[in-house]
Amino acid sequence: MGICQACLANSESNGVLKNSAFVFVKPHAQTEAVRKLVKDKLTASSIRILEEGEIAAKDIDDKKLIDQHYYAIASKATLLTPDKLPVPADKFNEKFDEDWDSVLAAGKAVNAMQACKDFGIDAAKLEEEWRKCEPAGAVIKFGGGFYCGRMTLNGTTRYVFNAFFMSMRSKFTAPGCSIYYYSIEWDPADCPWADFRGSVLGPTDPASAPIGSIRRSIFDQWKDLGLSSEPNKGDNGVHASASPFEGLAERMNWLQVLASQDMMGAALVADGMSPDLIKSWALDPQIKLEDGGTGSVFDALEDLDVAPCLNKLNALRKANSN
Numbered sequence: 001m002g003i004c005q006a007c008l009a010n011s012e013s014n015g016v017l018k019n020s021a022f023v024f025v026k027p028h029a030q031t032e033a034v035r036k037l038v039k040d041k042l043t044a045s046s047i048r049i050l051e052e053g054e055i056a057a058k059d060i061d062d063k064k065l066i067d068q069h070y071y072a073i074a075s076k077a078t079l080l081t082p083d084k085l086p087v088p089a090d091k092f093n094e095k096f097d098e099d100w101d102s103v104l105a106a107g108k109a110v111n112a113m114q115a116c117k118d119f120g121i122d123a124a125k126l127e128e129e130w131r132k133c134e135p136a137g138a139v140i141k142f143g144g145g146f147y148c149g150r151m152t153l154n155g156t157t158r159y160v161f162n163a164f165f166m167s168m169r170s171k172f173t174a175p176g177c178s179i180y181y182y183s184i185e186w187d188p189a190d191c192p193w194a195d196f197r198g199s200v201l202g203p204t205d206p207a208s209a210p211i212g213s214i215r216r217s218i219f220d221q222w223k224d225l226g227l228s229s230e231p232n233k234g235d236n237g238v239h240a241s242a243s244p245f246e247g248l249a250e251r252m253n254w255l256q257v258l259a260s261q262d263m264m265g266a267a268l269v270a271d272g273m274s275p276d277l278i279k280s281w282a283l284d285p286q287i288k289l290e291d292g293g294t295g296s297v298f299d300a301l302e303d304l305d306v307a308p309c310l311n312k313l314n315a316l317r318k319a320n321s322n
Contacts, residue, residue, distance in 0.1 A: 069253060
C-alpha cells in the first residue's frame with residue numbers, strides 16, 4: 001500500500017491534486033530497453049513515477065486481471081456465463097432463427113472460455129474459427145463489445161459470445177509473458193491530460209504518433225529495442241489510462257488497492273461518492289449522462305485533468321441519483 005500513502009501524503013503536503021495514471025508495457029514489448037525508454041520519456045515530461053514493477057502471466061491469468069481490465073468485452077467472454085448476459089431474445093431469434101431460451105436450456109450458448117473447452121481447441125484456433133463467422137453471416141452485434149457468433153466444429157454447434165477475446169487474452173496469459181507497470185502522477189499545469197496521451201504517449205496507431213512520443217519511439221526503434229515484430233494498432237507497445245478515474249480503476253484492478261487508500265479515490269469519497277459506486281463505475285458501465293442520454297463512464301471522462309474529472313463525476317452522480 002506504499003504507493004497510495006505516498007500519493008496521499010504528496011497531495012496533502014502542497015494542497016494540489018495531481019493527475020495520476022497507470023501505464024504498462026504490453027507483453028509483446030516487454031524488454032529492458034523498452035522499460036528504460038518509457039521511464040526516461042515519462043520523467044523527461046515532469047511525470048513522477050510512484051511505483052513500478054512486473055506482473056507475471058500466471059497472476060494475470062489466475063486473478064483475471066486482464067479480464068477486469070477489458071471488462072466490457074471480457075464479461076461476455078470469460079467472466080459471465082450466457083445465462084447472466086442481457087441477451088435481447090427477439091434479436092437473437094430473428095438473426096439465428098432459433099429460440100434463445102431453448103438454446104440456453106440446451107447448453108448450446110457458451111462464452112469464449114467455455115467454447116475452447118467444448119470444442120477442444122486453444123485461443124488461436126477459436127480466433128481462426130471466429131473470423132469465419134462474419135463472412136458466413138453468422139454473427140450479430142448486440143451492443144458495444146457484445147457479439148455472438150454461431151460456430152460449428154466437428155459436428156458440434158455453439159453460440160459463442162465474444163470469441164475474439166481469448167486471442168487478446170492469451171497475449172497476456174501465455175507462459176513466460178508479463179507486463180511492466182508504472183504508477184505515475186504529475187501536476188496538470190506541467191502537462192494537461194490531452195497532451196499526456198497525445199504527445200507523451202502518442203495515439204493508438206504508433207505509425208501516426210508524433211515523433212518523440214513513447215509509442216512512435218517504440219515503433220521507430222522496435223528492432224533495436226529487442227521486439228520480435230513491428231508494432232501496430234493492437235500491439236502498440238504501451239497502455240495508459242485515458243483519465244484520472246480510469247487510472248484509479250486500473251490501480252484498483254492491477255495493484256489491488258482500495259479506493260479510499262488512493263489519492264483520486266480518497267478525493268471522490270470526500271466529495272460524497274461511495275466506495276461501492278466507485279467500484280461499480282470502475283467497470284465502465286453505461287450510465288445516464290447529463291444531457292439525458294446514456295454512455296460509457298470512461299468515455300465521458302476521457303482526457304479530463306483531475307479537477308474537471310472530479311467535477312464531471314459529481315455531475316454524473318447527480319444525474320444517476322434520480
